[in-house]
Amino acid sequence: MESLHANQAELFEALTKITINIKKDSADRKTSAYFKRRLETLEAYWADYKYNHDRRPTTSRSHTYFTNRKYEQAEEVYKKTKVFINQQYQDVLMRSKMEQPSGTSGQQQQSSYQVINNTSMATIVPIADYVAINLKKDSYSTISIHDIKSCLSDTDTFLCYSQKPIYHFESDEKLCEPEPGTG
Secondary structure: OHHHHHHHHHHHHHHHHHHHHHHHOOHHHOOHHHHHHHHHHHHHHHHHHHHHHHHOOHHHOOOHHHHOOHHHHHHHHHHHHHHHHHHHHHHHHHHHHHOOOOOOOHHHHOOOEEEEOOOOEEEEOOOOOEEEEOOOOOEEEEEOHHHHHOOEEEOOEEEOOOOOOOEEOOOOOOOOOOOOOOO
């Protein structure tokens, strides 16, 4: 039983070190493959942690593992780390997109991204470099990196002139739709 406690403590420490190690690594190491490996490692640690938790006898609820809510703490670290990895991964994708030569579009490259959440995974193939969505989130327009560079900007706000059409969402429409047979 004590070895199970020790194993849980080691896994908890490994979960917390993932974010610390990512922050320490240099920017040139942080590629999409790097973040995919980190996410796989995180998922493996969490799967082991959950497996061990499920093997614990429920009769020992007075143990400090339960009274200190170690499982809930580990789950919180797991969720925050997953969000952190996905944000960093999106930043890498955005930087690589911004560094593309002018005139190169996502359609020409047929690039795709995998979106991963707790229960499912979907492949997204972009139809434009970027999408500009209004604050009410009821309309959008496609936009290219060239369009963004010609915008007036103030930190995280952009004022852009565009002659491209503006599309409006109906109440039940979504910006992304799965291909038939994928979900």
